[in-house]
Amino acid sequence: MKKVKYILNPTFLSKLMMALAIVLTFVAIMVVVTHRGGTIISQHEPAECKTVVVVASGDTLGKILMAQGLNNNDVNTIADILKKDAGISTLRAGSDKIEFVRADEESPVSKIVLVPSPWKQVELTCAENGGWNCNTVDIERDTRAIYKSGEIQNGDSFYLAGIRAGIPAGVLIDVYDLLAFEMDFERDIRAGQHFSVLYEENFSGGEKIDNGRVLAVQFEALRGNVKMYRFKKSDGTSGYYDENGNGAIKSLKRTPINNAKVTSSFSTKRKHPVLGFTRAHKGVDFRASTGTPIPAAGAGRVVARGFNRGHGNYIKIRHNGSYETLYAHMSKFAKGVVVGTAVRQGQTIGYVGSTGLSTGPHLHYEVIKNGTHVNPLTVKLPAISNLGDKDKAKFLEYRKVLDNGMETLSRNPNLFIQM
Structure with missing residues (x-):
């Protein structure tokens, strides 16, 4: 098992070093260096x-x-x-x-x-x-693993709670993107929930240069604790995995637009706001401003793009042999995205609007599995990559190292892990 080296936090050390520097400066002033009977004030080569x-x-x-x-x-x-x-x-x-x-x-x-x-x-x-x-x-890089934890308070978003906990904004965005595969940040956030993050900070010459990768995330979600860990496989590639070694990165995102509020859920019976009668609502509606970019929920190929009375401007993407997604009520399509276009996960395919049967700007998002509409917020999504038996055994050992490290750091805020 990999050994972990704990070191005092530089903020705590700096106070000690400042006091020591004052003492040493005083001592240096009092010391007179003599050589061949004379006092040497300074001796150096001509500077460049x-x-x-x-x-x-x-x-x-x-x-x-x-x-x-x-x-x-x-x-x-x-x-x-x-x-x-x-x-x-x-x-x-x-x-x-x-x-x-x-x-x-x-x-x-x-x-x-x-x-x-x-x-x-x-x-x-x-x-x-x-x-x-x-x-x-x-240039030599000094990488340190930093631990931060926080609690959701009344009225908090995850982002606000993370900033209050001292987690850098860029790190929070990476954490959000990871957790979005398992959580709906509009519905799954409640006061009293705790979260913790282990991430890298890169230093050079004792000065922080930037933040590195997210190493581990833990979140007390409504549907159970979510845990994700970064792990390097035997083939040299790295990815994120849950506590059992299953791939954390899914082929589809539950909510294509980050932080968008759910205004209408998936239902077999819903009174249509325009038509006035009850019928199935085969997707989820997310409120967003007109012109908000709509990312593809997963990598795939555009199989339909057009306009109809109900969906307005819409795009349909086939992701593999089992899954398709549909995006409706767009104000316009992204340039170059046509039928047959291969798209990557997160690529902008269009922009939020209110075309078709719509009462205001929003995204209507559908997930179709083997020809049947399913609830995007609850369907079990396939992982892009899982671990083989040999890598899984190594991962489980490495996970213990990270868990133990986070537990130690949670009790000792003045420590960090030297990577």
Whole structure:
């Protein structure tokens, strides 16, 4: 079983380090270093001259290089090397920085340093023959697993409760997308429910750079606890699985539009709001503003697109031999989405509207299984990928490691797991 290394949280450590720094500074001031009978105030080699240029709007690589004294031949050579060896062809205004190094203020540029991403540094050094050599350096990454937990309060959405718990917005979006395969966030959220998330934070040189992947999620849902874990299989691919090793990513999403309120549920008998008589409502209606993008609930191929009196503008997608989905009352179709188009899960296929028999803008969403309409919010959906026996055994052991880690961190908020 994998061993877990627990380390004090950097916020807690920083307070200790600050106190220690004050003491050490005082000691350093009091120490006088002598050498050969004299006092050495400082002793160092002449420093290189470094100039850092922040790319501004309208800047080009050539413009920046020539402003630093490089000629046209150097500019063309450097541009070719960066594109070929480092994959850099454009610069980002406001975020990209270029460092120019000289032996002294009067010397020509001898080295150029670019950092195109937090984890990669590109160094160009001037060769003796006047050419340029390129070296790409991977910046050391310090990854830490961070634990956060929270509770749903009256009037909360999951997002608001997560923000209050200190979970970064980007991480919450990833968690939402995972849980959406098992939960209806409009109906399954109640005050008093608890949730917890284990996710990565990436550091370089002690400074946080960004958030990483979600490692584990636990949520006390109405229909039972939902648990999901990220696991790397023996073939090198990674995915999310429930506590029993079943694939957490389903072939279809229950609610195509995130955070959309259910205004009418699946029913065999419902009084139609326009027609006035009772008939089956074969899907679920989600309220949303006109023009809201409608994502495909799953990967598949468009088998119908058109207009009829009831559905208005609609699209039907076949996902495999068993499942089809239908999206109705669209204001318009997405560009390029026609009959025969292959779509991926989450791809925009159209936009919310109120065409056909409709009293206001909403999405009418249907799921058809083997020719029979089923309730999108309760139907058991197939997983995209499940684990084989060998991987499943390893997963169950790894799940115990994550569960134990989350339990330990829940009792010790000043700790994190060193990955």
